[in-house]
Amino acid sequence: MAHSAKYIPPTKDAEKLRIVMVGHVDHGKSTLVGRLLYDTKSLPDSKYVEIEKASKKRGEVVEWSYLLDSFQAERDQAITIDTTQIFFSTEKRDFVIIDAPGHTEFLRNMISGTAQADAAFLVVDAEEGLQEQTRRHAYLLGLMGVSQIGVIVNKIDKCGYDKARFDILYNEIVSFLRDIDIRPMSIIPVSARNGDNILSASEKLEWYRGKTLLEVLHDFTPYQTPTSQSLRFPVQDVYRVEEKRVFVGRIESGFLRRGDTLLFSPTNELARVESIEVWPKGDKQAVTAQAGLSIGITLDKPIFVERGHVASHEDNPPMLSNVFRAHIFWLSDTSLKVGDTFRLHINTAQYPVTVQSIENVIKTEDLSKDENTKQVSKNEVSYITLRTRNAIPLDQYTENKNTGRIVLYSKGRVCGGGTVSMEGYVDQRSRNQPKSEHITKVAHLLSYTKRAERNGYTGGVFWFTGLSGAGKSTLAMLVEQALFKKGYQTYVLDGDNVRHGLNSDLGFSPKDRAENIRRVGEVSALMADAGVVCITAFISPYRADRHNAREVRPDRFHEIYIKASLDVCESRDPKGLYKKARKGEISQFTGIDSPYEAPDNPELTVDTESGNIEECVEQIAQYIIQNIEYSGQSLENMAEKDNLRVL
Amino acid sequence: MPDRYLDKLEAETIYILREAYNNVSPLGMLWSMGKDSNALLWMIKKAFFGKVPFPLIQLETGMELPEVYQFRDKLVNEWGLELDVHDCPPEGDMDKSLPPATRSAMRKTEGLKSLLGNDGYKGIIAGIRRDEQSMRAKERVFSPRSIDGDWDFKNQPAEIWDHYMSEVPEGAHLRIHPILGWTEIDIWRYTQRENIPVVPLYFAKNGKRYRSLGEKNITFPVDSDATTIEDIIKELETTKTLERAGRAMDSESENSFELLRTRGYM
Numbered sequence: 010m011a012h013s014a015k016y017i018p019p020t021k022d023a024e025k026l027r028i029v030m031v032g033h034v035d036h037g038k039s040t041l042v043g044r045l046l047y048d049t050k051s052l053p054d055s056k057y058v059e060i061e062k063a064s065k066k067r068g069e070v071v072e073w074s075y076l077l078d079s080f081q082a083e084r085d086q087a088i089t090i091d092t093t094q095i096f097f098s099t100e101k102r103d104f105v106i107i108d109a110p111g112h113t114e115f116l117r118n119m120i121s122g123t124a125q126a127d128a129a130f131l132v133v134d135a136e137e138g139l140q141e142q143t144r145r146h147a148y149l150l151g152l153m154g155v156s157q158i159g160v161i162v163n164k165i166d167k168c169g170y171d172k173a174r175f176d177i178l179y180n181e182i183v184s185f186l187r188d189i190d191i192r193p194m195s196i197i198p199v200s201a202r203n204g205d206n207i208l209s210a211s212e213k214l215e216w217y218r219g220k221t222l223l224e225v226l227h228d229f230t231p232y233q234t235p236t237s238q239s240l241r242f243p244v245q246d247v248y249r250v251e252e253k254r255v256f257v258g259r260i261e262s263g264f265l266r267r268g269d270t271l272l273f274s275p276t277n278e279l280a281r282v283e284s285i286e287v288w289p290k291g292d293k294q295a296v297t298a299q300a301g302l303s304i305g306i307t308l309d310k311p312i313f314v315e316r317g318h319v320a321s322h323e324d325n326p327p328m329l330s331n332v333f334r335a336h337i338f339w340l341s342d343t344s345l346k347v348g349d350t351f352r353l354h355i356n357t358a359q360y361p362v363t364v365q366s367i368e369n370v371i372k373t374e375d376l377s378k379d380e381n382t383k384q385v386s387k388n389e390v391s392y393i394t395l396r397t398r399n400a401i402p403l404d405q406y407t408e409n410k411n412t413g414r415i416v417l418y419s420k421g422r423v424c425g426g427g428t429v430s431m432e433g434y435v436d437q438r439s440r441n442q443p444k445s446e447h448i449t450k451v452a453h454l455l456s457y458t459k460r461a462e463r464n465g466y467t468g469g470v471f472w473f474t475g476l477s478g479a480g481k482s483t484l485a486m487l488v489e490q491a492l493f494k495k496g497y498q499t500y501v502l503d504g505d506n507v508r509h510g511l512n513s514d515l516g517f518s519p520k521d522r523a524e525n526i527r528r529v530g531e532v533s534a535l536m537a538d539a540g541v542v543c544i545t546a547f548i549s550p551y552r553a554d555r556h557n558a559r560e561v562r563p564d565r566f567h568e569i570y571i572k573a574s575l576d577v578c579e580s581r582d583p584k585g586l587y588k589k590a591r592k593g594e595i596s597q598f599t600g601i602d603s604p605y606e607a608p609d610n611p612e613l614t615v616d617t618e619s620g621n622i623e624e625c626v627e628q629i630a631q632y633i634i635q636n637i638e639y640s641g642q643s644l645e646n647m648a649e650k651d652n653l654r655v656l
Numbered sequence: 657m658p659d660r661y662l663d664k665l666e667a668e669t670i671y672i673l674r675e676a677y678n679n680v681s682p683l684g685m686l687w688s689m690g691k692d693s694n695a696l697l698w699m700i701k702k703a704f705f706g707k708v709p710f711p712l713i714q715l716e717t718g719m720e721l722p723e724v725y726q727f728r729d730k731l732v733n734e735w736g737l738e739l740d741v742h743d744c745p746p747e748g749d750m751d752k753s754l755p756p757a758t759r760s761a762m763r764k765t766e767g768l769k770s771l772l773g774n775d776g777y778k779g780i781i782a783g784i785r786r787d788e789q790s791m792r793a794k795e796r797v798f799s800p801r802s803i804d805g806d807w808d809f810k811n812q813p814a815e816i817w818d819h820y821m822s823e824v825p826e827g828a829h830l831r832i833h834p835i836l837g838w839t840e841i842d843i844w845r846y847t848q849r850e851n852i853p854v855v856p857l858y859f860a861k862n863g864k865r866y867r868s869l870g871e872k873n874i875t876f877p878v879d880s881d882a883t884t885i886e887d888i889i890k891e892l893e894t895t896k897t898l899e900r901a902g903r904a905m906d907s908e909s910e911n912s913f914e915l916l917r918t919r920g921y922m
Contacts, residue, residue: 023845025663025837052896070881093793094786096839105837117814124816148687245671246678250705256702288705302663303670307704316678340814405735416816421823423814610905656707 025096026231027436028241029122031150032132035141037163041132041201042075042095044104045222048208051097061517071203078497084533085474101227106175113142117340117423117490123149128157128223128229135165136197138178139185145373148390151189152336152427154410159188160193161226165214166200172216176323184524191496195225218312234411238262239325240572241404241412242271243356244318248305254653255286255305256314258357261411264299265306274402275329277438280308282400288396300411317358319402319412327402327412328431329438331556332365335415336406345425352418353397355429360397362417363610385425392430396610399563405431437560457600460540466497466637468537468565470530471629474549474608475571476600477586478578478618480615481546482624484571487626489544492633499542502529517597523554530558537565542637550605567636569629570611573618575600661897662846665838669696670703671818672797673781677703678777678787679822680830683710686768686922687739689720689728690869691854692783695843696835701735704774710781713740713903715767719760721873727855734853742771753788756875757904758912765920772829781832782922787839787905788868788899792915797836803827831922840899841892848885857885868900 030038046052085241095106109122125131129150133143150158169175174252175198186193198214199222205211205224220228228559240263248255260651265271269282285295286305298304308314339345345364353362369378370391383393406428417474418424473481485501492499508515512528526549533643536543548557559566578600579587590598597603608614613632615625674685685708687693700708714728732739744767748761771777786793796812798820806862813821824830835843847854857866857877864877878901882888900906906913913921 023659023842024664025839050896093790094837095793096787103839118812121812121815245674250707255705257674259667286705288702301667302673303667303703414817418818418819418821422823423816423819423821426814426816426819654709655711656706 010641017483023103024231025105026226027105027107027125028125028156028226028227028229029109029126029129029190030132031109031123031129031144032138033134033142034110034112035135035266036132036140036143037201038132039108040073041130041163041199044107044201045106045207046095046097046452047073048204049097049099049223051537063122063283091197099226106227109146113145116145120149120338120340120426121148123153123155126155127232128159129155131158131193132163133178133445135162135178136166139181139378140500141374143386144185147186147191148189148340148371148373148376151191152338152390154406154414154428157229158186158191158193158505159222159229160196162196162198163224164199165198165205166203170198170200170211170213173218175656187440190462194228197222197225213365225470234260234299235262235409236264236299236301237302238409240265240271240320240322241327241356241409242304242320243358243412244273244314244316244320245357246316247314249653249655250286250305251285252313253307255307257303257305257318259303260298260300261356262300262409264297265320266297267294267324270309270323272323272326273314273320274306274321274327274438276313276318278312278314280310280312280314283307283309317356319356319358326438327404328434328436329400330403330431330434330436331398331400332394332396333393333403333434334368334430334432335427336390336392336430337415337417338390339385339387339425341389341419341424343419343424344386345391346384348597353395353425354418355401355403355414356412358401359418360399360401362397365394365396365609368394400560402596403429403431405429437556457538457540461639463638464498464540466542466639468540469542469633469637470533470537470558470566471542471633472533472549472555472566472568473544473571474545474555474568474603474611475617476573476575476578477488477548477598478569478581478583479573480622481548483547483572483622484615484617484625485544486623488629489635491626491630492542495630495634497542497634497637498511498540499544500536500543500549502533502536502543504547517603519551519588523551523557524635526551526554526558530561533558534561534565538563542633546549548599548605550599550603552606552608555608567612567613567632568608569632570608570614572607572614572616659845659849661764662842662849665835665842666846668837669699669834672820672832673700673703675818675820675822676779676781676798676832676834677709677761679789680832681791682775683767683781683832684740684775684777685710685781685879686783687712688783689712689714689724689731689806689867690783691843691847691856691858692785692819692835692838694731694852694854695846695850696781696783698850699834708737710738711740712737712740712913713742713771715764717744717763717767717871719873720870721857721866721869721872723857723871724855731903733760742767743795745770754915755905755908755912757908758916760871760874761905761916762919764855764918764922765805767861769920769922772805777829778824779830779911781834783835784922785838785840785843786836789913791913792836793838795831795833797833798822799831799833800824801829801831801920805829807831807920808920809918811904844885844889844892846887860887866902867897868903870903874904876904878902 012392032038034213090551093108097104103148107122107126109119110418131147147393163177179196198217199206206214241261243258244256245258257352266283272279284307288293347364348362351362353360369380370382370385371378372491404412413429417424473485475481482503513523534541558629587593590601599605617625696900750762784792796815818902860880860882865880866877882891
């Protein structure tokens with residue numbers, strides 16, 4: 010049954026080059042592909058008979074596009090609905106042609122096709138010239154990173170093979186593509202119907218000195234996963250194989266070796282590669298694995314790693330940030346607006362993400378930018394800013410094509426996608442690393458999950474922020490009492506109280522304020538670890554400081570904005586501090602001579618201006634209870650024992 | 657290395673299999689005992705370190721060729737497979753308006769529907785390839801099927817950069833196609849390189865061999881002298897006959913395969 014004959018590798022380069030055909034509807038993409046297949050003798054005999062039969066039935070001469078438009082509906086309406094892929098060969102290499110539809114309403118299919126392409130032919134009708142979809146498709150090729158592009162000026166026969174017409178178009182095409190940073194490899198006059206300039210130079214186009222379509226095809230090269238770039242190994246899953254924990258995934262760039270120290274993001278954990286696992290086991294152990302391979306590794310330390318974490322080397326890790334800019338295309342019928350939340354797919358991770366701002370919408374027809382827009386509609390392209398709850402590993406697209414791209418989902422369906430830009434954003438990584446290098450964390454025998462299982466709820470940090478007099482301490486104490494009555498272990502860390510003990514050495518300079526908040530952040534996180542519902546009541550005026558506090562245990566941190574205007578707070582003035590500040594008796598008082606930076610995206614905002622304390626307490630208590638509920642399920646991913654699949 | 661491309665194809669397939677296993681549950685794989693599903697099964701073992709971590713399902717019509725059944729039993733034994741043999745409803749229950757071979761092929765579609773109904777699978781892995789047939793050329797890697805099992809080809813979701821959809825409505829399911837981008841010749845080169853077992857019917861006897869295996873009443877051998885995999889690869893490098901030329905249901909009428917596929921055929 011098994012055959013023992015020696016394996017003979019293919020004689021030519023058998024890696025298939027994938028070319029997407031794009032352009033405006035009716036500019037002849039499918040016809041061109043049909044012609045190419047016919048001329049390269051790639052058609053099976055029966056296929057030729059089949060299309061002849063189908064064409065005759067509809068009273069036409071051979072309709073090449075029938076080869077690709079295989080759905081009855083496509084043939085009857087003579088349009089392409091969905092992308093199709095056709096395999097063909099020349100003497101030099103094998104190709105896959107991805108024929109994308111030209112209709113606006115099928116743009117998602119054009120994008121699905123383009124996402125898989127190594128190279129593209131942009132087809133332009135010689136009579137009609139650049140049309141709406143020609144420009145949009147060209148723009149999308151640039152956005153989606155297809156850089157090998159040939160332009161085909163088709164139906165040149167209809168213009169009498171006229172050089173003057175071609176020259177006009179040539180200049181238009183070059184100038185438009187230059188504006189979107191695309192340098193085409195060739196611009197070729199072609200008649201797909203008559204076969205001019207496809208395989209060989211046409212006599213009717215003797216004025217054209219450039220390459221034929223086939224020559225340009227042979228100039229394209231398949232996309233190579235970048236082995237020379239920094240290592241990126243996004244963890245796809247964790248398996249238990251016999252007694253080993255095996256971390257599986259595909260190397261997106263660079264390579265790794267057995268013995269390498271890997272840095273995992275966003276957790277900042279380090280571990281060494283103990284082995285590269287393969288099945289079936291060969292005679293020799295694998296020592297390296299490079300970009301493009303789906304692999305499995307084991308580590309020397311039992312650190313917490315789960316799907317979505319990204320391994321790199323210690324030098325050149327991805328950036329960590331909870332905010333980034335994205336250049337996106339939008340496909341959903343529902344427009345994208347500021348404040349909308351989506352599911353961000355990036356590498357193997359998924360995160361909830363919120364649209365913080367829309368910078369502009371670009372009209373691909375003339376490349377004008379609308380900067381006052383409130384929404385991004387279907388089939389538009391745009392620059393937006395996105396915010397995640399916690400800092401996530403990010404690569405700028407220009408640095409890493411494989412890891413710097415995103416897809417946005419809503420209700421299980423793709424809404425849009427695009428590329429990541431980190432220009433102007435800071436790396437939030439450094440601050441979590443301990444100063445001393447001689448600190449080793451001791452592993453607890455009791456996990457967070459175990460405590461939650463016993464208590465029936467999880468610990469957490471509920472961080473109140475707001476102006477002095479907004480009601481933080483009052484509400485914190487009442488919420489603490491309400492939760493305690495319901496059976497929850499809870500504790501309030503209050504600004505003034507902490508400054509009497511733990512932080513008695515600190516004043517009110519920005520530096521001391523930052524240290525004050527850092528310590529409280531650490532203490533509250535420890536309490537949350539211990540299973541306590543910890544409420545903190547601090548003005549905590551700086552966004553950056555609150556962000557740092559969040560970073561200690563991002564998954565358990567909730568920012569609650571206790572909101573009241575400065576006027577209201579000053580009129581309340583429970584401790585008489587505003588009065589003193591106005592008189593100049595206290596300096597650096599928040600709201601008077603020191604700024605308060607309100608939260609951008611707090612988990613909860615509680616407006617205390619109306620003065621109904623009971624309602625506010627109820628609102629907060631309800632929020633907390635909902636968020637500490639222990640279902641077992643939501644914690645599954647965090648628990649060491651549950652985070653792997655036993656094979 | 658001219659065969660480096662096989663490593664790339666294999667890595668892509670393993671990535672898809674691991675995505676399916678992580679995101680879709682319950683998951684099952686249809687095994688037809690043909691060359692494509694054997695190669696796929698081999699890659700499943702590679703992806704999961706020798707295990708097949710989800711049920712392997714055979715849609716049984718009782719109409720496979722005897723050599724296919726012999727092969728099945730031998731491989732189940734040698735590879736230690738757990739196979740769920742699921743009986744398909746009889747031909748008499750099929751839509752009478754369909755042409756005869758299409759009607760016969762419809763049995764597997766109905767068998768799959770009853771399996772989905774019984775076992776509630778959310779994902780079904782199938783070893784189809786784009787180069788086999790022009791309808792399959794338009795497929796997605798993760799392809800949603802409605803509650804009736806129908807394929808809404810006019811409204812396929814976008815599929816971008818290896819991010820696959822994993823949510824489907826209650827009662828609906830996903831078809832997962834990990835070798836969609838492979839060609840017939842790729843499968844043979846890989847089968848040879850990895851030394852994967854195949855049914856002997858693929859090799860020529862008295863000037864004929866099966867290029868594609870299906871049920872005995874609707875599948876026929878084609879002219880060939882290829883008695884080894886090397887011969888098959890040489891044959892494929894020059895042939896102009898379609899792989900599925902011996903499969904009657906593909907060409908009974910212009911849209912017979914479209915009818916089958918939109919109704920849920922693999």
